[in-house]
Structure formats: structure tokens, C-alpha cells
Amino acid sequence: MLHLIDTLISKNSSGDPLLAGAAGLRVLGGQSSCVVSGSTSICGNAPIDVDGPFLLEDPATVCGCFADITGDGVINGGDLGIVLSSWGAAAASGVGDVNHDGVVSSIDLALVLSAWGPCN
């Protein structure tokens, strides 16, 4: 298990010549295989910060359009359907767990609804 505590991961890029993939953190295991905590910040990496499942403990910060579960650039009914069909303890893949707390709950539902529309 990887446990990132009080770590700054920023200003990295991946892909050559075209930006591609996650330049901050790439998790290949299940959601419990990576825990991000403390004052850790993973933001400002290009083209995206993180790929793969992870658990996020307050007050750590990870940037990304996590409500876009389908990865099509838009938060819409497809993402809503995944949250509703994944309700309860999150699967190892973390699918539907928008806030990365290990549970697919009303918090994730609220995050999808409040971010409805194009990813920013």
C-alpha cells in the first residue's frame, strides 16, 4: 500500500510529444492500495493529476473532474446512473465514489448533481 502524507505533487507532465495520462499519480491497484492524507496536494499536473482508484483523507487535496465517472468530459445522466447503481461500500475499483472516502453515498450523489455539465 502507498500512503502519501504531507506530499506536494505538482507541475509534472506526462506524454511526449502530446500530453497524455496522469502526471501526478497513477494507481494500478484497488482503492485501498493508495491513501492520500495529511497536507498532501496533487494538483497542477498535466494533462490530468491522477488516474486510478485511491482513498482521500481530509484535509488532503487531489484535483480532477471526479464526478465525470465515465470520462467523457461531461457530468450527466451516465455518471448519475453509475453512482446510483454503485450505492454502498465502494468496490475495489472505487467506481462511483466521487469523493474517494470508500463509500458511495448521498455525498457522491450531491457532488455529481452540483457539478452537472461540462468538466471545468
Ligand SMILES: [Ca+2]
Ligand atoms: Ca464517497
